[in-house]
Amino acid sequence: MKNSFVKLAGILFLIGAISAGVLAWLNDATKDLIAQNDAMASMDPAILEAVMPGSVMFNAYGDSALVEAVKSENDKVIDILTAVDASGNELGKVVRTLSTVKGFNGDMELYVGFTPEDKISGVSVIYHEETNGIGSKTTLPDYTDQYKGKDGSTEIGEKDVDAVTGATYSSKSFLSAVNNAVKVYSEHLK
Amino acid sequence: MELVSLFITSFIVNNIIFMQFLGTCPFLGVSKNIDTAAGMGIAVIFVITLASIITYIIHYGILVTLGLEYLQTIVFILIIAALVQFVEMFLKKSAPGLYQALGIFLPLITTNCAVLGVAINNIIYEYSFVKSLVYSVGTSSGFLLAIVLFAGVRDKVDYADLPESLKGSAISLITAGLMSVAFLGFSGLQL
Amino acid sequence: MKKIDIFKNGVTTENPILVQQVGMCATLAITTSLMNGIGMGVAVIAVLTGSNIVISALRKYIPDEVRIPAFVIIIAAFTTIIDLLMHAYTFELYKALGVFIPLIVVNCIILARAEAFAFDNNVLDSTIDGLGMGVGYLVAMILLSSIREILGNGTILGFRILPEAYEPMMMAIQPPGAFIILGLLIGFVNFLSRRKNA
Numbered sequence: 001m002k003n004s005f006v007k008l009a010g011i012l013f014l015i016g017a018i019s020a021g022v023l024a025w026l027n028d029a030t031k032d033l034i035a036q037n038d039a040m041a042s043m044d045p046a047i048l049e050a051v052m053p054g055s056v057m058f059n060a061y062g063d064s065a066l067v068e069a070v071k072s073e074n075d076k077v078i079d080i081l082t083a084v085d086a087s088g089n090e091l092g093k094v095v096r097t098l099s100t101v102k103g104f105n106g107d108m109e110l111y112v113g114f115t116p117e118d119k120i121s122g123v124s125v126i127y128h129e130e131t132n133g134i135g136s137k138t139t140l141p142d143y144t145d146q147y148k149g150k151d152g153s154t155e156i157g158e159k160d161v162d163a164v165t166g167a168t169y170s171s172k173s174f175l176s177a178v179n180n181a182v183k184v185y186s187e188h189l190k
Numbered sequence: 191m192e193l194v195s196l197f198i199t200s201f202i203v204n205n206i207i208f209m210q211f212l213g214t215c216p217f218l219g220v221s222k223n224i225d226t227a228a229g230m231g232i233a234v235i236f237v238i239t240l241a242s243i244i245t246y247i248i249h250y251g252i253l254v255t256l257g258l259e260y261l262q263t264i265v266f267i268l269i270i271a272a273l274v275q276f277v278e279m280f281l282k283k284s285a286p287g288l289y290q291a292l293g294i295f296l297p298l299i300t301t302n303c304a305v306l307g308v309a310i311n312n313i314i315y316e317y318s319f320v321k322s323l324v325y326s327v328g329t330s331s332g333f334l335l336a337i338v339l340f341a342g343v344r345d346k347v348d349y350a351d352l353p354e355s356l357k358g359s360a361i362s363l364i365t366a367g368l369m370s371v372a373f374l375g376f377s378g379l380q381l
Numbered sequence: 382m383k384k385i386d387i388f389k390n391g392v393t394t395e396n397p398i399l400v401q402q403v404g405m406c407a408t409l410a411i412t413t414s415l416m417n418g419i420g421m422g423v424a425v426i427a428v429l430t431g432s433n434i435v436i437s438a439l440r441k442y443i444p445d446e447v448r449i450p451a452f453v454i455i456i457a458a459f460t461t462i463i464d465l466l467m468h469a470y471t472f473e474l475y476k477a478l479g480v481f482i483p484l485i486v487v488n489c490i491i492l493a494r495a496e497a498f499a500f501d502n503n504v505l506d507s508t509i510d511g512l513g514m515g516v517g518y519l520v521a522m523i524l525l526s527s528i529r530e531i532l533g534n535g536t537i538l539g540f541r542i543l544p545e546a547y548e549p550m551m552m553a554i555q556p557p558g559a560f561i562i563l564g565l566l567i568g569f570v571n572f573l574s575r576r577k578n579a
Contacts, residue, residue, distance in 0.1 A: 211556065
């Protein structure tokens with residue numbers, strides 16, 4: 001018996017519909033885990049390690065109202081985050097900020113990490129337009145490592161860090177960004 | 191020009207067969223004769239280009255709009271299967287010689303990793319419509335290049351004196367490997 | 382055919398990669414490390430067995446004329462299931478296997494078994510066939526990726542087994558190595574089977 005076109009199409013449609021249904025259910029069930037994985041993958045592991053050693057992800061800060069309040073009073077603050085390790089434990093807080101003092105070619109954008117003991121865990125440059133080979137040296141560990149371990153609740157003076165030789169503007173701009181983060185941390189996050 | 195560089199990269203530097211391994215089944219199966227190989231290559235260019243256009247439109251137009259990205263695999267492969275059916279019917283009418291020569295390998299274009307692979311890569315690399323077009327044509331041209339080159343070489347290999355065990359797919363794969371070394375040389379090419 | 386023979390058939394006599402020589406795209410691309418080879422092998426076992434079971438269970442209800450599109454939908458569904466599960470639960474492996482996970486749907490082995498076996502046999506036999514072919518695939522993947530990882534990296538499953546002084550044969554990890562090593566493997570299998578039949 002030759003099957004009618006309608007019957008053939010109908011069976012195919014049924015198989016397709018049931019498959020789509022199963023997949024829709026599974027997609028829903030795994031949606032959150034997948035989104036989490038994708039977000040983790042988009043973070044540069046080098047930055048994560050430089051800012052908060054041992055962290056695998058920066059999550060949004062729990063108190064979003066506070067974040068909004070800080071951002072509206074301090075327009076150089078871009079975001080406040082918490083750094084978590086692979087088991088989901090919070091390692092510390094991270095402030096994402098711009099400089100308050102212009103560098104040679106504009107603002108620099110940084111992550112500054114703070115340990116629960118109120119010390120700076122590390123800093124990392126996200127964006128800058130400083131001169132290649134001169135101001136850009138502020139992104140190198142030779143310069144950024146100086147900030148590790150410094151007290152995260154008091155402003156860091158210019159004499160407390162060695163600027164990059166020949167890159168005074170960039171160094172000042174960098175420092176201002178860190179101090180902005182310190183200000184936010186000491187006033188709101190300690 | 192970014193598009194020219196994309197074409198050359200997908201054509202040679204990241205050659206679909208010798209560097210990405212997509213499409214090896216028909217590559218090994220159809221390359222015994224240069225003319226058939228060329229015919230297959232051209233059919234593949236046609237299918238891949240059309241498939242890329244259609245899957246691209248359906249993905250961004252329907253799947254993403256309705257949040258149904260998880261149906262991508264099913265939808266894409268059905269589009270490709272339908273497309274190959276049409277190409278089969280078309281060839282049967284207008285190029286029956288080629289249709290006969292390609293035989294079973296024509297419907298097998300459906301399961302050619304290259305077609306689905308290119309369609310999916312267009313989405314993964316987040317290409318614009320124009321870029322995905324260039325990528326598709328470049329990649330499939332690379333397939334044509336690879337299969338024709340290989341057919342030429344296999345012609346000669348058939349006359350070689352080989353141990354019994356190596357005859358057939360074994361020597362084909364080894365030969366493909368040696369040709370792959372040549373293409374590996376392009377990987378430093380930056381345009 | 383006795384049940385155990387169905388299984389053995391998939392692993393040895395009709396081994397999908399080493400004897401039938403189908404579904405080779407993933408084999409060549411993925412086998413740069415043993416972990417990846419095993420991961421892909423297990424994924425294929427899952428899709429192959431799953432689709433064999435469903436297709437066999439539905440074989441009396443699927444009309445002959447539309448059986449290929451029906452197979453394709455079912456296989457694609459299982460591929461997507463594995464894709465979602467890996468994206469959520471085995472993310473590192475998911476990233477390593479990349480586009481080759483959705484490409485399982487065009488792995489000729491699965492469609493071939495659906496057509497050649499599952500559509501004509503009962504569910505239990507089809508399950509065993511799926512498992513057998515899948516394990517055969519896994520075995521070939523393990524062979525190939527072990528060789529490539531040891532030669533090309535000096536490690537196995539990430540553990541260093543060749544001394545640090547060993548200069549890795551970079552080519553083993555790169556595309557030419559894949560072709561050549563697989564070719565030699567198949568040649569070796571041919572040699573063994575010819576000796577057995579002689």
